[in-house]
Amino acid sequence: MSMDTLLYWVGMAAVAVYALTGVLDSARKRMDLIGALLVAVATALGGGTVRDLLLDRQVFWVVDQTYLMAALSTGILAFILVRHRRLPASLFLIPDAIGLALFTIVGTQVALQWHTPWLTASLMGVITGVVGGVLRDILCNDVPSVFLKGELYATAAWLGALSLIALQALGMAPVEATWVAMGVVLLLRLLALRFKLTLPALG
Amino acid sequence: MSMDTLLYWVGMAAVAVYALTGVLDSARKRMDLIGALLVAVATALGGGTVRDLLLDRQVFWVVDQTYLMAALSTGILAFILVRHRRLPASLFLIPDAIGLALFTIVGTQVALQWHTPWLTASLMGVITGVVGGVLRDILCNDVPSVFLKGELYATAAWLGALSLIALQALGMAPVEATWVAMGVVLLLRLLALRFKLTLPALG
Amino acid sequence: MSMDTLLYWVGMAAVAVYALTGVLDSARKRMDLIGALLVAVATALGGGTVRDLLLDRQVFWVVDQTYLMAALSTGILAFILVRHRRLPASLFLIPDAIGLALFTIVGTQVALQWHTPWLTASLMGVITGVVGGVLRDILCNDVPSVFLKGELYATAAWLGALSLIALQALGMAPVEATWVAMGVVLLLRLLALRFKLTLPALG
Numbered sequence: 001m002s003m004d005t006l007l008y009w010v011g012m013a014a015v016a017v018y019a020l021t022g023v024l025d026s027a028r029k030r031m032d033l034i035g036a037l038l039v040a041v042a043t044a045l046g047g048g049t050v051r052d053l054l055l056d057r058q059v060f061w062v063v064d065q066t067y068l069m070a071a072l073s074t075g076i077l078a079f080i081l082v083r084h085r086r087l088p089a090s091l092f093l094i095p096d097a098i099g100l101a102l103f104t105i106v107g108t109q110v111a112l113q114w115h116t117p118w119l120t121a122s123l124m125g126v127i128t129g130v131v132g133g134v135l136r137d138i139l140c141n142d143v144p145s146v147f148l149k150g151e152l153y154a155t156a157a158w159l160g161a162l163s164l165i166a167l168q169a170l171g172m173a174p175v176e177a178t179w180v181a182m183g184v185v186l187l188l189r190l191l192a193l194r195f196k197l198t199l200p201a202l203g
Numbered sequence: 204m205s206m207d208t209l210l211y212w213v214g215m216a217a218v219a220v221y222a223l224t225g226v227l228d229s230a231r232k233r234m235d236l237i238g239a240l241l242v243a244v245a246t247a248l249g250g251g252t253v254r255d256l257l258l259d260r261q262v263f264w265v266v267d268q269t270y271l272m273a274a275l276s277t278g279i280l281a282f283i284l285v286r287h288r289r290l291p292a293s294l295f296l297i298p299d300a301i302g303l304a305l306f307t308i309v310g311t312q313v314a315l316q317w318h319t320p321w322l323t324a325s326l327m328g329v330i331t332g333v334v335g336g337v338l339r340d341i342l343c344n345d346v347p348s349v350f351l352k353g354e355l356y357a358t359a360a361w362l363g364a365l366s367l368i369a370l371q372a373l374g375m376a377p378v379e380a381t382w383v384a385m386g387v388v389l390l391l392r393l394l395a396l397r398f399k400l401t402l403p404a405l406g
Numbered sequence: 407m408s409m410d411t412l413l414y415w416v417g418m419a420a421v422a423v424y425a426l427t428g429v430l431d432s433a434r435k436r437m438d439l440i441g442a443l444l445v446a447v448a449t450a451l452g453g454g455t456v457r458d459l460l461l462d463r464q465v466f467w468v469v470d471q472t473y474l475m476a477a478l479s480t481g482i483l484a485f486i487l488v489r490h491r492r493l494p495a496s497l498f499l500i501p502d503a504i505g506l507a508l509f510t511i512v513g514t515q516v517a518l519q520w521h522t523p524w525l526t527a528s529l530m531g532v533i534t535g536v537v538g539g540v541l542r543d544i545l546c547n548d549v550p551s552v553f554l555k556g557e558l559y560a561t562a563a564w565l566g567a568l569s570l571i572a573l574q575a576l577g578m579a580p581v582e583a584t585w586v587a588m589g590v591v592l593l594l595r596l597l598a599l600r601f602k603l604t605l606p607a608l609g
Contacts, residue, residue, distance in 0.1 A: 032358075032401060032402040033358075033402045034356075034357045034358045034361065034402060035357065038329075038333075038357055041326075049257070053256055053459055054455070054465050054468055055468065056464055056465070056468075058259055059257050059259070061323075062257055062258065062259075062319065062323055065320045065322055065323050068322060068323060068326065069322065116468065117471045119471055119474060119475065120467075120468060120471050120474060123447075123474065126444075130444075134545075138341060138544060139337075153440075154440045154441065154444055155438075155439075155440045158440065198438060199438040199439045199440060235561075235604060235605035236561075236605045237559075237560045237561045237564065237605060238560065241532075241536075241560055244529075252460070256459055261462055262460050262462070264526075265460055265461065265462075265522065265526055268523045268525055268526050271525060271526060271529065272525065341544060342540075
């Protein structure tokens with residue numbers, strides 16, 4: 001599988017899972033269908049949009065309408081599902097962790113292909129991974145959970161982005177390094193949730 | 204009247220009414236003159252700014268200083284008015300509905316002229332229409348009202364944008380379609396406010 | 407000293423003091439190391455980023471990684487400091503005033519060099535100066551203090567930006583006008599804090 005094909009499908013999957021989390025989260029705030037869909041679209045497309053604006057690339061979903069359609073259709077399906085069946089709140093955390101892993105590594109890889117230096121590229125990965133969730137939280141008027149003392153959210157993303165860069169610098173093929181780095185983010189995040197791992201905090 | 208002239212003056216009117224709503228809204232939060240003016244400017248220019256950044260166009264008010272002057276002078280006038288006379292809170296809803304109608308249709312038309320595909324163009328219209336109000340609410344630390352279960356806010360905008368696209372696809376002249384579509388948004392929003400029309404909501 | 411050298415070093419100093427304020431502020435919200443660092447980076451780089459996007463320039467810290475390194479290393483140092491020693495909350499106000507003065511004047515000067523008209527250039531200065539702090543407050547879920555009835559925050563920035571433009575129009579050398587205008591912002595802000603100077607407010 002070529003790198004471009006891999007990034008395309010991983011990006012599409014990430015859009016879908018983040019759109020799902022947007023709807024799940026907006027259910028707590030009594031939003032109507034269109035409100036929930038807008039939160040879903042902002043969550044799904046926000047991180048990649050900020051990355052593309054910062055890198056001075058054309059915004060990915062403006063160039064290719066398919067991403068927007070994926071976000072909207074996942075959002076509508078999720079809305080129907082949530083209205084008919086009360087889902088446990090903790091369900092939210094699994095697709096959110098998957099989306100974080102996929103978006104962070106796609107974002108880092110895109111920045112590297114755009115020839116940004118490594119530290120900036122790793123931050124672009126973190127931005128792609130976390131901005132969607134930050135927008136979701138701001139639109140629902142919560143303190144963005146990524147910033148709170150918590151279970152290695154941005155930390156998992158950053159370590160995964162750095163491992164992607166390190167593995168490729170050490171000679172691993174880009175496609176394989178992408179899979180490994182996505183695994184690193186997902187594993188770190190799920191282990192942190194399971195065992196309540198945290199970083200030192202202020203206050 | 205040419206399309207460009209129409210879009211110019213409708214855009215200018217939209218900037219003025221949204222600047223007015225920014226000041227009316229900030230009155231609830233004990234802001235000073237400059238704070239209220241900054242909220243007015245963000246409300247008036249925010250939606251079109253995000254649209255232009257996403258479309259990779261030059262930002263409309265950076266190219267033409269007149270928009271900024273219109274936002275500032277309306278803001279100052281509104282500030283003086285509000286300080287001297289307590290206005291009923293519901294007054295706020297009329298200029299807000301007018302601004303929504305004008306900005307949504309201008310935003311959609313600009314995106315169509317920029318050759319974006321129809322679904323993306325309709326979302327650009329919604330973004331142009333609602334982002335100003337979202338910024339206003341975030342800056343005042345409220346849950347953005349556009350996302351709450353409410354009276355067809357983003358819904359009215361989206362239906363208007365889609366009707367603009369449909370009418371032109373069916374052969375109506377662009378200038379006429381623009382007037383009709385602005386009427387659609389305004390009428391839907393005012394009817395929804397009057398008769399408490401809502402969409403199905405979560406939770 | 408050339409103008410470019412001056413803007414470079416003043417910009418770097420502004421990044422460092424704003425990163426410091428981001429960490430000091432996030433201490434009130436029980437954030438962990440990475441959360442505090444992300445708030446520090448957003449505070450330090452946010453204003454200049456929005457200015458560059460609006461002006462359609464390349465984003466300053468994407469072009470030159472040194473700014474990002476300065477923000478991160480200051481953030482880490484501040485985090486260690488804050489964890490080991492409880493600092494008085496009022497300490498926060500001094501670096502914040504310095505950062506406001508530096509960023510506002512650098513931002514205005516950059517916009518003038520980019521040939522934006524004077525009113526827009528002065529607003530770009532205000533944006534460069536205050537957006538970082540607004541992001542810091544939004545990420546911590548406060549009403550952005552810049553908008554509240556307060557001690558001449560955005561007002562000091564705007565008057566300083568206008569004085570920079572006026573002094574150069576009157577024939578003062580750009581480097582000297584830069585120093586004088588930074589002094590204007592800092593002095594106005596500190597005097598306002600000391601003597602509780604405020605503008606007329608609504609409500």
